[in-house]
Amino acid sequence: MSHIALYRAWRPQTFGDTVGQQHIIQTLQNAIGEQRISHAYLFNGPRGTGKTTTAKVFAKAINCRQGPALEPCNQCEACTGITAGSIMDVVEIDAASNRGIDEIRDIRDKVRYAPSDVRYKVYIIDEVHMLTSEAFNALLKTLEEPPGHVVFILATTEPHKLPATIISRCQRFDFRQVTLEEQTGRLRQICAEEKMEASEEALAYIARLSDGGMRDAISLLEQVAAFSRGKITLEDALEVTGGIAAEQFAKLAEAIQERNVAAMLPLVEGLMQAGKSPDKCLENLVYYFRDLLLIKLVPGSSVATERIVDPERFRVMADAYERDRLFRMIDILHQYQVELKHAVQPQTLFEVALLKICTAPAAAGEEALAARPAEVSAPAGELARLERQVKQLEQKIEQLMRSGSGSGPPVTGISASPSSSQPTGRSAGFGSRGGTGVAIRSGVKLGPFIAGKGSEEFQQIRMQWNEVLQRVKEAGISIHAWLINGEPVSFSQDTVLIAFKNEIHRETTEKPANREVIERVLQSVLKREFRFSTIMVKEWLAATEDRPEEKPEPLMMNDGTDASSSRPEWVEEAVKLFGEELVVISED
Structure with missing residues (x-):
């Protein structure tokens, strides 16, 4: 049986056969029973949820020879004629292909005549949002002064595109997506009547893939049935629809959780060689991690697990992930899912998306920790020892500054490394002047910077520094976390001098990868090529106090x-x- 035949065979012919819209059916039946039939209805909802089917059942119910009846008998001439489409007084119009003013004018001219075969003339306008503005204006006139024997039923998936004047003249009914339980039950019923054997896992997967549309679920069921030639299994459904098996999901999720790129890449290659679509794989991954997140946030909830075939296995995997990391991964996958629709090389973009979620830190705190130097990532005892050494170093620097002496006992602990873009010589003592400027421990010659700290160009840089920080944050939040602890103190030629209170922050900012990002942002914000040098705040203060500002x-x-x-x-x-x-x- 073809899809069209199968769908028509299982298209509801009475209100009782309708799936998932009981609240709407009850309201319409009450209106029929109380003889309060409106002149215009608006049926809104996702595709495949029964809008047009309900409209036809409603047309049969109000025109049934036994009624108007709460349920059409499907035996009289009116019911059978409407089902077959031979009753001229019940007209179904596709507004996508008949969207002009001429078609609506034709309706307006014909509504004045009484029906010839049934009790009510019924006009079902599908995809009504496709009508032109002129057609809407013509329809509005008809809806304002309708004859008593005419009923309009407007069906649409996008009600926001309808003029408010049209909506206000209709009774609006919002059709919802059919639940997985209701879809699975109907698919099971179809399989039993059509003598098809199907596993519960396969039916649940098909229902989940249809995204709440009963029509799509029936279409997928027939497609899988034609492929299986016997019992419909989950493997058959996965093969036909291009989905990923639960076992492959589990291996892929485990590799991502362990940040094991070497194990993940062969799995991706295997999926691609098996003919899986990158966009479908990415979509399934979003659903997979969404289910993991729901299990983690709402443990024991039936709503969270109704889409999951093996809830216990999902709980084990959910426990292995941090909540914040799941949020971050879903955000990243969603961004790539949008880009994948227009990608020239979708497989490459899919691989990049997986690499990103596999290597990306879970949160800002973890990202900052990953960006620290190796010595800071040491165990807690080692970290405490280094912090004590830094404090001792700072205290001895303060003593040297107070005494004004360039000599003294050797300083133990962590020594400051020179700027990566400046000379490393230390021929002059701390605070002493050289021939071309003031040479300090960091190797930066401060003469030009001391002279330029009050320049107009430096004032302009200070005014735009917040924008620089914001751009750096967008480029890399960990780089921003280090740079924000520095402050521009002067400018000379094409170089900005940034002073830091903490040696670790200064050293990390000087790393080549971080330097490249910061200098690129400086060039973008300040509209010219810029470099930067770094210095400790105490060194800068000592140098400026030693040489009065002009x-x-x-x-x-x-x-x-x-x-x-x-x-x-x-x-x-x-x-x-x-x-x-x-x-x-x-x-x-």
Whole structure:
């Protein structure tokens, strides 16, 4: 039996045969029993949920020779004629192909005539949202002043595209997706009547794949039945629909949970060689991790496990995952699922998606930990020892700064590494001047930076620093976590000087991979090529205190007097905020 024949054979002919829409059926039957039949109905809902079928059953019920009846008899001339489509007074129109104003005008001209064969003229307009604006205007006139013998039933999957004036003149019924239990029951009934043998796992899988549409479920059932030539099994259903078996899911999820890329790649290659579609595999993976998340968040709930064939196995896998990681993985897979629709190489994009969820940290805290140097990722005892050494180092630096001496006892602990983009020599003592500038422990020559810390270009960089941090955060949250602890203190030529309070933050920011990201963001925000150098805050303070900042020329009034001697307090605050170069004083 073909799909069309099978669907028609199992298309409900009475309200009692309808699956999953009992609340709507009860309302329509009450309206028929109380003789309160409306002139217009709007049936809205997903595809394959029974909108057009219910409309036809309703047309038979109100035109049945035994009624209007709560259930059509399906024996009289009216019922059989409507089922066969031979009653001219019950018209079904596809608005997708008859969407113009001429078709609606034709309806408007014919509704004035009384029905010839049955009690009511019924116009069923399917996909009504496809009508043009002019057609809607013509239909509106008919709905405003309908004859008493006419009933309009509008069916659509997108009610938001209908004008509000049309919706307000209809009784609206929202059809919902058919539950998995109801779908499985109907599929089981079809198999029994059609003498087809099917396993419960296969029926559950087909129902799940139809996404709440009974019509799609029947279509898939017939497709799998034609392939199996006997008993319908889960393996047959997976083979026909391109799905992934539970065993393959389990192996793939285990490899991802263990971040084992070497074990994951052969599994992906096996799926592709088996002819599995990348988009279908990705869709099934989203469902799989969604089910794991539901089991983790709502343990013991029947709603969470109604789609799952083997709940116990899923619970074991769910326990192996962290909740935050599942959220993050589903987000990543969903993003790639959207991109996969337009991908030139879908298999490659599918592999990249799996690699990303396999290697991505679960949360920001884990990501920051992964980005730390090896010595920070050491055991707790080693970490505590390193922190003590850092504190000792900071205390000794403070003592040297207070004494103003460049010599002293050797400093033990962690030594500061030089900037990766600057010379590494330490020929001068701490705080001493060289021929071209101030040489410090980090190897940065501070002469140009001390001279440029009050420049207009540096003020512009400070004003845009928050934007730089935001762009870095978008590029890599771990890099942002290190960079946010630094602050730009000066600028010279094409280099920004960033001062850090913590040596670990400074060293991590200087790593080549992190440096490349930061400098790329600087170039993007500041619209020119930029590099950056780093320094410790205490070193910068010592250097600037050792060499007084050159004061700019004082601001002068129009009469030639010094503006700073008589300017108000709020002007002084403005100068402190923006600098003498950017503040201009003029008299009104």
